Amino acid sequence: MQLVLLSTLPGFLALSYQFGWGTFINLIIAVVTSLIAESAILALRNRPIAFYLKDYSAAVTAVLLALALPPLVPWWVVVVGSLFSIVVAKQLYGGIGYNPFNPAMVGYVVLLISFPIEMTSWVTPISLLPEGVTHPGLWESLSIVFAGNTPVDGVTGATPLDLFKHSNGLVVDQIYQNEALFSQASFAGVGWEWVNVGFLIGGLILLKTRIFTWHGPLAMLGTLALMSILFWDGGSSDSPGSPIMHLFSGASMMGAFFILTDPVSSAVSNRGRLIYGALIGLLVYVIRAWGNYPDAMAFAVLLANFAAPFIDNYTLPRTYGHTDRRKATEKQEEE
Amino acid sequence: MSRTWETPGGVHPPENKSQSMTQSIGHLPIPGTLVIPLHQHIGSPSKIDVTIGQAVLKGQTLTRATLSNNLPVHASTSGTVIAIDDQPVAHPSGLTAPCVTIASDGRDQWIEHVGVTDFRRCGPLDLLQIITDAGIAGMGGAGFPSAIKLSPSKDKAIDTLIINATECEPYITADDAAMREKAQDLIQGIEVVCHILNDPKRVVIGIEDNKPQAIKALRPYIQESSIEIVPFPTKYPSGGEKQLIYILTGREVPSGGLPIDLGMVCLNIGTLIAIKRAVIDGEPLISRITTVTGGACGVNRNYEVLIGTPISHLLTHNEFDEKNCSRLIMGGPMMGFSLTSTDVPVVKTTSCILAPGHSEIPADTPAQACIRCGLCAEACPVSLLPQQLFWYAQAKDQERLEAHNLFDCIECGACSYVCPSNIPLVQHYRSSKGEIRKANIDKIDADNARQRFEFRKLRLEQADEQRQAKREARRLVTEQARATSNTSQPGSSAADIIAAAQQRVITKQASPEQQKAKFERALLAAQSRLQEAEKRLIEATTNGSKQQQTICSASVESARQKVDQTQYRLRELTD
Numbered sequence: 001m002q003l004v005l006l007s008t009l010p011g012f013l014a015l016s017y018q019f020g021w022g023t024f025i026n027l028i029i030a031v032v033t034s035l036i037a038e039s040a041i042l043a044l045r046n047r048p049i050a051f052y053l054k055d056y057s058a059a060v061t062a063v064l065l066a067l068a069l070p071p072l073v074p075w076w077v078v079v080v081g082s083l084f085s086i087v088v089a090k091q092l093y094g095g096i097g098y099n100p101f102n103p104a105m106v107g108y109v110v111l112l113i114s115f116p117i118e119m120t121s122w123v124t125p126i127s128l129l130p131e132g133v134t135h136p137g138l139w140e141s142l143s144i145v146f147a148g149n150t151p152v153d154g155v156t157g158a159t160p161l162d163l164f165k166h167s168n169g170l171v172v173d174q175i176y177q178n179e180a181l182f183s184q185a186s187f188a189g190v191g192w193e194w195v196n197v198g199f200l201i202g203g204l205i206l207l208k209t210r211i212f213t214w215h216g217p218l219a220m221l222g223t224l225a226l227m228s229i230l231f232w233d234g235g236s237s238d239s240p241g242s243p244i245m246h247l248f249s250g251a252s253m254m255g256a257f258f259i260l261t262d263p264v265s266s267a268v269s270n271r272g273r274l275i276y277g278a279l280i281g282l283l284v285y286v287i288r289a290w291g292n293y294p295d296a297m298a299f300a301v302l303l304a305n306f307a308a309p310f311i312d313n314y315t316l317p318r319t320y321g322h323t324d325r326r327k328a329t330e331k332q333e334e335e
Numbered sequence: 336m337s338r339t340w341e342t343p344g345g346v347h348p349p350e351n352k353s354q355s356m357t358q359s360i361g362h363l364p365i366p367g368t369l370v371i372p373l374h375q376h377i378g379s380p381s382k383i384d385v386t387i388g389q390a391v392l393k394g395q396t397l398t399r400a401t402l403s404n405n406l407p408v409h410a411s412t413s414g415t416v417i418a419i420d421d422q423p424v425a426h427p428s429g430l431t432a433p434c435v436t437i438a439s440d441g442r443d444q445w446i447e448h449v450g451v452t453d454f455r456r457c458g459p460l461d462l463l464q465i466i467t468d469a470g471i472a473g474m475g476g477a478g479f480p481s482a483i484k485l486s487p488s489k490d491k492a493i494d495t496l497i498i499n500a501t502e503c504e505p506y507i508t509a510d511d512a513a514m515r516e517k518a519q520d521l522i523q524g525i526e527v528v529c530h531i532l533n534d535p536k537r538v539v540i541g542i543e544d545n546k547p548q549a550i551k552a553l554r555p556y557i558q559e560s561s562i563e564i565v566p567f568p569t570k571y572p573s574g575g576e577k578q579l580i581y582i583l584t585g586r587e588v589p590s591g592g593l594p595i596d597l598g599m600v601c602l603n604i605g606t607l608i609a610i611k612r613a614v615i616d617g618e619p620l621i622s623r624i625t626t627v628t629g630g631a632c633g634v635n636r637n638y639e640v641l642i643g644t645p646i647s648h649l650l651t652h653n654e655f656d657e658k659n660c661s662r663l664i665m666g667g668p669m670m671g672f673s674l675t676s677t678d679v680p681v682v683k684t685t686s687c688i689l690a691p692g693h694s695e696i697p698a699d700t701p702a703q704a705c706i707r708c709g710l711c712a713e714a715c716p717v718s719l720l721p722q723q724l725f726w727y728a729q730a731k732d733q734e735r736l737e738a739h740n741l742f743d744c745i746e747c748g749a750c751s752y753v754c755p756s757n758i759p760l761v762q763h764y765r766s767s768k769g770e771i772r773k774a775n776i777d778k779i780d781a782d783n784a785r786q787r788f789e790f791r792k793l794r795l796e797q798a799d800e801q802r803q804a805k806r807e808a809r810r811l812v813t814e815q816a817r818a819t820s821n822t823s824q825p826g827s828s829a830a831d832i833i834a835a836a837q838q839r840v841i842t843k844q845a846s847p848e849q850q851k852a853k854f855e856r857a858l859l860a861a862q863s864r865l866q867e868a869e870k871r872l873i874e875a876t877t878n879g880s881k882q883q884q885t886i887c888s889a890s891v892e893s894a895r896q897k898v899d900q901t902q903y904r905l906r907e908l909t910d
């Protein structure tokens with residue numbers, strides 16, 4: 001678990017570089033709230049607190065939530081999200097190992113539905129800030145987050161996925177030319193591409209250390225790529241965007257390596273994880289392309305969490321000495 | 336070189352084998368008393384042959400085999416029988432079991448014994464009898480009577496003999512030492528078994544590549560023979576019978592089946608050496624090689640230990656330091672079990688006494704919640720999902736446990752070994768298996784009771800109906816008689832009818848004795864079949880798979896019905 005925390009570092013650094021102090025502040029608020037909430041519930045449940053805090057699972061949930069939230073959201077948004085993640089999504093289900101849904105994503109979705117405005121205003125990446133405007137410094141950021149000061153104009157703006165969602169009849173080439181977010185990008189979308197690269201690096205480290213297997217992430221990214229190739233249609237005005245843009249935008253990499261690899265709420269067997277990952281990739285694309293939300297990682301993961309036990313049922317590995325795979329719910333033949 | 340296959344999963348725990356291989360196999364002074372459990376194998380218990388106070392010689396039988404699946408045990412040294420009672424024995428639950436205690440006289444005097452001069456001139460059955468009489472059971476762990484394994488069966492020819500020289504458990508070096516020092520005995524044992532099996536097509540010694548010296552020791556003996564030595568990469572648990580068969584042949588023993596279903600037999604090193612001694616030297620199985628090792632023992636070494644030697648005797652001769660010992664394990668660290676007392680004796684399956692120091696194998700850390708990391712599934716050699724099994728074991732969901740193939744778990748402990756939450760997974764599986772077996776037996780009992788009840792009801796009803804029918808028939812006869820006597824028709828007088836009726840009765844009873852005798856014979860046969868079936872069921876419930884159990888219980892059931900039916904017919908006849 002510590003390793004998971006460390007591996008979020010490249011992604012975190014990229015976020016902070018591109019979007020300023022906001023992510024860092026999110027992180028602190030989320031971790032503090034989560035640890036307090038976790039301790040309080042453990043105390044209520046008469047469980048050894050230090051023992052369970054040491055497994056870092058609460059910290060991991062908090063960090064993942066914080067990284068998913070827009071920088072500079074009001075502090076109470078982060079607090080509500082963290083509380084929901086830890087208290088409701090995790091501890092009320094029985095604590096670590098028993099939660100059927102990914103706690104960080106539950107928190108995220110609750111926030112997205114409850115506070116859509118706060119949750120959808122993203123900070124502008126550093127290279128696109130208007131002349132003379134910089135990201136707020138630490139103190140200024142703190143005052144924005146805690147005192148509700150509004151940031152200077154131009155500090156917040158759309159994300160690449162937003163642009164595609166609301167591009168109203170422009171063909172892709174036009175979007176690319178008109179929007180600095182794309183025209184100045186190296187390959188996918190200014191700022192976001194590097195954040196995703198950051199998470200990709202972190203994820204590859206985890207893969208190398210065999211914290212999780214390749215099945216889930218690969219299936220997810222593969223399906224996402226496949227879907228976006230299938231529906232790319234050469235960049236017409238209906239095109240939901242290129243494969244590269246989809247892979248390196250929004251929460252794609254973070255989701256693939258840090259969210260859907262959560263072992264508790266995912267499918268258990270390797271084959272199951274292939275299906276589970278593919279399902280998430282599919283859902284992400286479907287919601288991005290034809291749904292109401294510009295990004296979809298959280299919804300996709302939660303929906304797949306629902307499906308995990310079902311997937312497990314049909315993906316038991318073939319045991320030594322058996323010619324067939326069995327189903328988990330298969331009954332013994334009546335004797 | 337033969338091809339090998341790789342099993343899925345597996346782990347690489349530290350081997351810790353070198354420390355007990357610095358010296359050759361040692362001998363210990365004869366202990367003052369030996370406690371010999373009467374039941375050291377899988378199968379039914381044997382009959383006690385000695386009385387308290389009786390003097391016994393080394394190698395004398397203490398129990399006699401009464402059934403085909405039990406084995407005698409023998410006195411491991413000469414002395415006097417001082418007790419026949421229940422004593423603590425090596426068992427995970429700290430059970431007691433019937434034992435014969437012998438006070439040794441120190442002379443270690445052998446009973447008269449001779450081996451066969453030329454085993455090649457003996458028939459397989461004679462040799463199997465010798466092996467049974469020598470009390471030889473598999474010495475790798477399970478303790479299955481070896482003669483039964485080697486018995487010829489009508490429908491399955493054995494064409495492959497696999498010698499399990501894997502010894503994949505950490506710390507244990509008993510087989511390694513035996514191969515280095517007793518290679519010749521081993522090869523002779525193999526020759527005897529090959530003769531019994533009528534020269535199987537393939538004879539292969541499967542060995543992990545961490546025992547180069549043992550391989551070197553065996554090489555000169557197999558130059559001229561067709562015995563293959565197949566080394567393969569070290570990985571726990573390659574030594575599981577099923578795993579080894581897959582590694583060497585690429586074939587899988589069907590679930591619930593035995594190696595013989597593939598025409599294979601698998602024996603381990605200790606067993607083969609014991610077979611050689613029994614056949615060629617005429618010595619029963621009264622000693623074995625046991626590794627005494629671990630940081631809490633000043634001396635780490637293999638010993639030729641008499642069966643029945645108390646563990647405490649081994650420990651005191653190995654500078655055992657109790658304060659430094661985290662726990663005492665019989666067997667290896669992966670599959671062995673903790674001993675609660677040092678009084679328990681060494682038995683035929685005791686391959687190792689492990690007394691690790693505190694830093695070596697720390698005492699159990701408390702288990703944490705399963706985080707479903709899936710490491711256990713990666714490690715499982717039979718591709719189970721240990722985390723799911725654990726989940727359902729806690730929920731006591733027996734149906735799901737069976738659907739997840741709990742009974743294919745070989746209890747190797749690889750999953751527990753890798754579990755970051757320190758969950759003692761295997762313990763959960765063992766107790767779940769126990770619960771399911773018990774539930775099945777209960778169910779069989781309940782089914783039997785129900786069937787007996789229903790059968791009885793049916794029988795009573797039938798008897799009732801028959802009585803009614805008879806009554807009716809009699810009434811008809813008398814009525815007819817009355818009617819005919821009234822009309823006085825010739826040829827159908829009452830007397831005629833009655834005579835005819837009597838005649839019928841007589842012809843029906845003409846052979847009652849014969850019939851009775853026939854039924855009695857049938858009853859006897861049915862009863863003995865029932866006994867046989869019950870015996871097999873007991874065996875299957877202690878040893879076999881779920882499938883075998885079901886088959887056995889079905890045959891018990893049908894046998895019982897047969898008995899019931901015959902009894903009923905007989906009673907009907909005599910009533």
Ligand code: SF4
Pocket residue numbers: 704705706707708709710711712721722725750753754755756757758760
């Ligand atoms: S290794 Fe332990 S913690 Fe991980 S899934 Fe298996 S049982 Fe759970």
Ligand code: SF4
Pocket residue numbers: 714715716717718719720721743744745746747748749750751760761764
């Ligand atoms: S003990 Fe059973 S479940 Fe665990 S690894 Fe071994 S075979 Fe698999």
